[in-house]
Structures are given as C-alpha cells and as structure tokens.
C-alpha cells in the first residue's frame with residue numbers, strides 16, 4: 001500500500017497524499033496512547049518538578065510533539081545536572097581534600113576518598129564512620145576486607161560517578177554486586193543486576209545463579225535457573241560445573257529439580 005508516512009518517495013503519491021498503512025496507523029495510535037499514559041502519570045505525580053500537564057491528554061499527535069519537546073528540555077536539564085554533580089568524581093580523581101583512606105583486603109595500596117560521600121552513599125559506611133558511643137570511629141582508614149585494590153577503586157569510582165566503564169563492570173560485576181549487598185547500595189546493585197541480565201550466557205550462568213542466590217534476587221535467580229535448564233548440556237559439561245556443585249549443593253539440587261519439572265512439563269505438553 002502507498003503510505004504517505006513511511007513511503008521512501010511520498011511526493012510521487014497522488015494528492016492529497018493522506019493515506020497511511022496499517023503499521024503506521026498502529027504505530028501512531030500506540031505512541032499517542034503511551035504519551036497520554038506517561039502524561040497522566042506525570043500529571044498525578046505532585047512531587048515531580050515538571051512542566052508537563054495532564055490537561056493535554058487525548059489531543060492526539062499534536063500533544064505527542066509537544067511531549068517530545070518537553071522531554072528533550074528535561075533531558076538537557078538532567079544532563080546539565082549530571083555534569084554539575086560530576087564535580088564529586090573530579091574530586092575523587094584529582095584526590096582533592098581527601099579525609100579517609102579506603103584499604104583493600106589484599107594488602108594493596110589504599111585509595112583516598114571522602115567520608116561525607118561514603119556516608120551519603122551507604123548507611124553501612126555512615127554507621128562505620130559514625131561514633132556509636134562505645135567504639136571510636138575510624139580516624140583515617142577503613143578496610144574493605146572482601147575487596148582487592150582494583151575492586152575498591154571500581155567501587156569508589158561508582159560511588160562518586162554513578163557509572164563504570166564496560167571493562168570494569170565486566171571484570172568486577174560479581175564482587176561489586178556482593179559489596180552492594182553488604183554495604184546496602186541499591187543503585188549499584190541494580191546496575192550490576194542489569195549488567196548480569198544483559199550478559200547472561202552459558203559460561204556465566206552458574207556465577208549469576210550463585211550471586212543472585214546470595215543476594216536474594218529471586219527474579220534474576222529464576223532467569224538464570226531457566227537459562228541453565230534450557231542450555232543444560234553446555235552448562236553441566238563445562239569445567240566450571242564441578243567446583244560450582246561442590247560449593248553450592250543446594251543450588252545443584254534446585255537445578256536438578258528445575259530440569260526434572262521442565263522434562264515433565266514437556267512430556268505433558270505444558
């Protein structure tokens with residue numbers, strides 16, 4: 001069908017050039033429904049400082065264009081805000097006015113940081129740095145026994161900037177996820193889980209199952225378990241399975257049960 005929206009050469013169509021194909025019609029309807037829905041949510045969110053108003057609902061495509069422009073303004077403002085807050089990352093990188101050393105557990109060199117930032121990012125760090133009346137707060141050093149030097153550096157980089165390079169996430173995602181759990185840093189935990197979900201494959205599924213179990217992330221655990229059942233041969237005959245089974249007998253039992261249920265369901269045509 002000749003479509004005045006998605007045709008590569010719309011000007012060759014006969015006037016009035018206002019016919020559209022089913023895909024464009026459905027796409028337009030979906031976009032209008034989505035923006036009206038998001039508009040409504042924002043209109044009802046009194047705590048959010050936004051210029052989007054719910055009075056524009058159901059005004060069709062004109063409202064969509066207005067909405068997109070407003071979102072672009074909000075995006076620009078948020079980007080400026082991120083850049084403004086990036087001053088913390090610069091203070092960490094340039095080691096300005098440090099007042100605490102974060103020592104890794106592997107006897108590697110300490111990493112200089114700021115008490116106020118650590119306390120603001122994690123209640124656990126705040127408790128460690130606060131005096132609780134019976135124990136003096138650490139003057140100039142805290143030790144993160146479970147992390148090596150590189151992991152401490154990556155943890156601090158994330159606490160200051162809210163982000164990490166792809167290489168660092170890939171290398172340290174499991175230790176950072178455990179640290180996020182231990183020191184109660186939900187944003188880092190979410191960041192690690194999203195990376196694990198995106199990168200789930202036969203070679204890391206057992207690691208992700210183990211981490212999601214220890215951090216009590218049921219949704220990620222089920223995803224990893226289902227993936228393992230679907231790719232049983234690759235996972236079970238890999239060298240990694242033997243040490244995994246020795247270390248995690250309860251998870252090996254759960255894999256066996258999940259596999260059994262999968263076979264049973266397939267046999268019963270579920």
Ligand SMILES: [Zn+2]
Nearest residue numbers: 003006021024
């Ligand atoms: Zn079309």
